[in-house]
């Protein structure tokens with residue numbers, strides 16, 4: 001269980017100087033402003049949940065994850081991982097956590113991939129037999145064998161990400177913080193990583209906090225989504241709740257048995273956009289009207305032959321909350 005209470009992180013940022021020698025004058029400046037990277041955030045994540053942690057660039061996502069992992073110390077507020085503070089019980093918490101920052105590898109750049117696993121296994125104090133089992137299993141699941149002997153710097157991005165995921169899972173932690181695990185990957189590599197994350201959540205019961213700018217990752221994987229904006233929490237709930245909250249219209253295309261003649265216009269939450277012979281295109285605000293109610297209204301226009309509904313794109317919904 002992860003418990004975050006009133007978590008806040010301030011950074012001191014130098015105020016940039018203008019005019020001649022601005023670069024060097026900024027470096028030497030004593031003028032600071034306080035930046036609230038994370039501001040009074042609270043949430044709890046029970047065991048086994050798969051939570052998306054999203055927000056625009058600079059919202060404070062990575063800063064939160066660094067505080068959850070004990071890499072950064074909060075300015076105020078607390079984090080507890082199974083009742084322990086990541087900062088004060090660093091070692092005990094490190095055993096429970098697997099952390100991945102997709103933009104930065106935790107592997108040793110110039111060493112063969114396998115050597116990084118050896119070093120990490122030694123750091124976590126894994127017994128030789130246990131180490132062999134873990135590496136063998138992860139190598140099979142993430143298809144690492146073809147490049148185990150290759151230096152990390154020569155891996156493709158997809159291979160490097162798989163190796164980093166294996167590194168995060170090597171000591172078999174129960175909780176995973178994954179910051180952008182699909183960044184820059186092609187469609188197939190993304191799909192494979194998503195499938196892997198889904199499996200370790202569903203089949204092995206791992207608790208996952210996932211940060212990503214890829215809304216397909218969130219929609220396909222997460223049962224719950226937490227949105228952070230300018231350091232503050234702006235939504236915490238399920239994806240259907242987020243859809244309802246934003247209330248973007250659902251598109252309905254209805255074909256009637258005979259020609260329909262209606263004045264294009266609005267029936268409160270249902271709005272007729274286009275009439276083309278026997279087909280009527282309408283949008284329905286689902287925050288105000290259910291699909292069934294919309295259908296009942298559309299039935300009053302004639303006998304329906306076929307109906308097609310398109311839910312608003314999740315990415316568009318998220319843009320509305322940012």
Ligand SMILES: Nc1ncnc2c1ncn2[C@@H]1O[C@H](COP(=O)(O)OP(=O)(O)OP(=O)(O)O)[C@@H](O)[C@H]1O
Pocket residue numbers: 011012013035036037055056057058059060061062063064
């Ligand atoms: N070490 C630091 N010193 C000063 N300011 C910082 C530091 N780290 C982060 N910030 C600032 O805190 C804010 C939040 O940054 P953070 O990296 O947590 O955002 P993010 O949501 O992860 O963004 P992105 O999606 O771009 O990765 C930003 O304005 C950033 O410039």
